[in-house]
Amino acid sequence: MAFALRKQIIWALLLxxxxxxxxxxxxxxxxxxxxxxxxxxxNLLLYxxxxxxxxxxxxxxxxxxxxxxxxxxxxxNKVRNLWVDQEIADxxxxxxxxxxxxxxxxxxxxxxxxxxxxxxxxxxxxxxxMTEVNSLKIIPLGQLEKGQQYQLRTKAEVSKQTLPFYLHxxxxxxxxxxxxxxxxxxxxxY
Numbered sequence: 001m002a003f004a005l006r007k008q009i010i011w012a013l014l015l016x017x018x019x020x021x022x023x024x025x026x027x028x029x030x031x032x033x034x035x036x037x038x039x040x041x042x043n044l045l046l047y048x049x050x051x052x053x054x055x056x057x058x059x060x061x062x063x064x065x066x067x068x069x070x071x072x073x074x075x076x077n078k079v080r081n082l083w084v085d086q087e088i089a090d091x092x093x094x095x096x097x098x099x100x101x102x103x104x105x106x107x108x109x110x111x112x113x114x115x116x117x118x119x120x121x122x123x124x125x126x127x128x129x130m131t132e133v134n135s136l137k138i139i140p141l142g143q144l145e146k147g148q149q150y151q152l153r154t155k156a157e158v159s160k161q162t163l164p165f166y167l168h169x170x171x172x173x174x175x176x177x178x179x180x181x182x183x184x185x186x187x188x189x190y
Contacts, residue, residue, distance in 0.1 A: 030158065030179045037138075037152055037186050044138040046074055050131040050156045053179060058158070062106075063123075067098040070130055071157045076138055079149040079187070088150070089139045095130045112136050144190045152186045 029052050036047040053070065062068055072093050077085040093112040100107060106126035109115045112133070120126050144150065158179040 030156065030181050032154055032156055032181050032184050035154060035184055035186060037188055039141060042142075043140055044076075044144065046133060046136040046138050046152070046154065048072070048133050048154060050158075050181070053131060053156070053158045054127055055179075059123075062097055062099050065099055065101055067096055068130075069159055070095040071159075072133055072136075073153075073155045073157070074136070074138060075153045077151045077153075078145075079151050085151065088143065091136070091138060093133065093136060097126055097130050141190075146190055149187065149189050152188070153183050154186075155183045156181045 031051055032048050033051050034047065034049045038045045038047065050070065050072075058068060072095075074089070074091045074093075075087065076089040078088055079085050093110065095111075096109045098107050099105075105119050105121050106123060108118045108120075108126050108129045110118070110129070118129055120129075138152070
C-alpha cells in the first residue's frame with residue numbers, strides 16, 4: 001500500500017516538473033481594447049485595438065518574410081425578447097503584413113481599406129496598422145430601427161498566411177502560434 005502511494009506521488013511530481021517547463025499553446029493573451037461603437041450621419045461605425053497579438057515567434061516569422069493575417073470579426077444582432085435574435089450584419093475584415101527583405105520595408109493591406117498597400121520601414125508603425133480598426137462601417141443607419149436594442153459582438157484571430165494544401169502535411173506545426181481573442185459584446189439602443 002505504501003509502495004503504491006509513493007509511486008503515485010513520484011508520478012505526480014514528474015508530471016508536475018514536465019508541465020512547469022512548458023507554457024500552454026495559447027499562453028499569449030491577446031485581447032480587444034478600446035472597443036467603441038459610434039455613428040456618422042449615415043453609418044454605424046466600429047473602432048477597436050488588438051493588444052498582445054505580437055510575440056517573439058510572430059515577430060521572427062514576419063521579419064523572415066512569412067506573411068501573417070489578422071482577422072477581425074463583427075456580428076450585429078437585433079435583440080428580440082422571447083425570440084431568437086435577428087442577425088443584421090456579419091463582417092470579417094483582414095489585415096495582412098509582409099516584410100520585404102530586399103527593400104527592408106513592411107507592406108500592410110487592410111481589406112476594409114480596399115486592400116491598398118500601406119508601406120513603412122518601421123516595424124512598430126506596421127504593428128500599429130495591423131492592430132487598429134478605425135471607422136469600420138458596420139451598417140447604414142437606415143437599416144436600424146429607432147428604440148430597438150442591438151448587440152455587437154467582436155473577436156480577432158491571428159494566423160499565418162494560408163499555405164498551399166500540400167505543405168500542410170509537411171509543415172503540420174504552422175498553427176502553433178495561432179492566437180484568438182474572446183468574443184467581446186456591446187449592447188446598445190439605437
